[in-house]
Amino acid sequence: MMRFAVIGLNHGHIFAMADGLVKTGKAECVAYFAKEPELQAQMRKVFPNVPLARSEKEIIEDPSIQLICSAAINNERSALACATMRHGKDFFVDKPAMTTLAQLDDIERAQKETGRSWFVWYGERLMDPSSRRAIEMIEAGAIGRIVNFIGLGPHKLMRPIRPAWMFVPELYGGLINDIAIHQIEMFTHLGGGRPTVTSSRVGNFGHPDVPTFGDFGDATLVGPNGATAYVRVDWFTPESMPTFGDIRNIIIGTKGMIELRKTVDLAVDNDRFTGNQLILATTEKPPHRISCEDVKVTLYDDLIRDVENKTNLCIPHEKSFAACRATLEAQTNAVWLNK
């Protein structure tokens, strides 16, 4: 059994991450720490048998713990990553894994110096069968050379349930960094490595009471293999949408195109809620759906195997660093609209 602990419950993704590890039957959550009483209460409800540690330090210094999982406040995640790796443990973190380029530099340095593993939960690719199938098909040449990737990441804001730190730019780190990391990380796989940002923009269109909060962002990029990309993220998904957001990829190649409707298939069959709709058209075959039902989501098993074997296969560091760097550049250099 792999022994892991949790530090920081500031985003709900942490429960999916910890639960995913436990459900493999190969990992045990042995402790957690969070300073907020209301988040402690949530943890007690989901994991009644996992004890609250006295401090982060107690967990970080416990030599029996192999992995620390975290969804701390965004700008606290990198320091925790470095401390964890420097104490001989691996680290599994919700995205975004950091909020500044300096934090990314720190993480890269700590990872290289310690040789420990640093895993980021890129849910929209790793947990999404249609994304995995699409990458596999594209790598096998299904649509020829990639010409353009569009990644759309609209989200519901659900403002009443969002914590105050989300509206403090230094703590939150911006919506391109928070959301578009999904799209840019996907493009890192399709574009052949670290993308170059051509242009990026952020704006506040609908939340004048929090003027420094970006509720819209987009960017254009180019990959080392010449493929182009456009990514767009926003906080305007209507509450009525039967999903947190209509996550979409449209990918064109020299010999065909693929569309992914990852979370919902709008206005089709009373909405195919579950997403995983992969639509393919090629020079040989008209548009049709490709089943993704047999694609297994193996993230948690793969991650535990990496921890146990001291390998780095499931979320390779170099690709992960590349995706984070391009995303931080898009966020940092974004032109602010409506100012």
Added chain:
Amino acid sequence: MMRFAVIGLNHGHIFAMADGLVKTGKAECVAYFAKEPELQAQMRKVFPNVPLARSEKEIIEDPSIQLICSAAINNERSALACATMRHGKDFFVDKPAMTTLAQLDDIERAQKETGRSWFVWYGERLMDPSSRRAIEMIEAGAIGRIVNFIGLGPHKLMRPIRPAWMFVPELYGGLINDIAIHQIEMFTHLGGGRPTVTSSRVGNFGHPDVPTFGDFGDATLVGPNGATAYVRVDWFTPESMPTFGDIRNIIIGTKGMIELRKTVDLAVDNDRFTGNQLILATTEKPPHRISCEDVKVTLYDDLIRDVENKTNLCIPHEKSFAACRATLEAQTNAVWLNK
């Protein structure tokens, strides 16, 4: 009966334009001119009763002709527009209406000095019920303030049937200018007037034997009302697609979103060929389809009325000039990829 003539048959759109006018029952095609014998043969087949004039000049100088229609080679359209207006006639031209900013300046000057009408066939908006309905709904506030417009204009190249001039940049004028005019013209309506280009790119991904031919282009823009846009065009639609291209708009506002599937509804009900699929989701109502069946395409009637009444209602000059200017700027300043 409005009397019109045709000069230049270099793109097949001309037959739809002339036919549209004739079918109203309010217009008569009285002459045509084209120098190419094979295009003359095509015209004789479609309009057997329309006589071939001896020259362009004969048509331009005929005082009984009120309107000249043209789909000449792209870079010849502006000189013809100016000559037509300076001879006291109106001009109805396929898009793109010009290939350079200098040509647009000439047209604007001729239009303003003569007071004649200059109509551009923006087929993807004017001939498309779903576009007309979407604009009408958005203007009535259906999705709140517009945040972002995505316009996708993929096309089949069908290279064997394309004329040689399409691969000569000076004659053709580039694919952003040729195709993205549709998307940018649509955005001129949604973005509150002449858009500013944030970034634009052109590349050749799949046609190394014609290296100066752009087979992919995209651009980001901002409208005077603050709305953002991304437009993407390409020549990579697979031959197997049951349409010339999957023309798509995705529009998000502060209170909802609209998706238009103008030409095809991919992998749904054996492809809803006819397009005109308008999908709406708002803060009040989950994603659903809005019928566009009752939207009448009135372009040709409206245009004839404008000619007869010397009005300028159906394709207002200022919006049209604004759309062409932004499109030419996107084309002219595009970064060339893969060079």
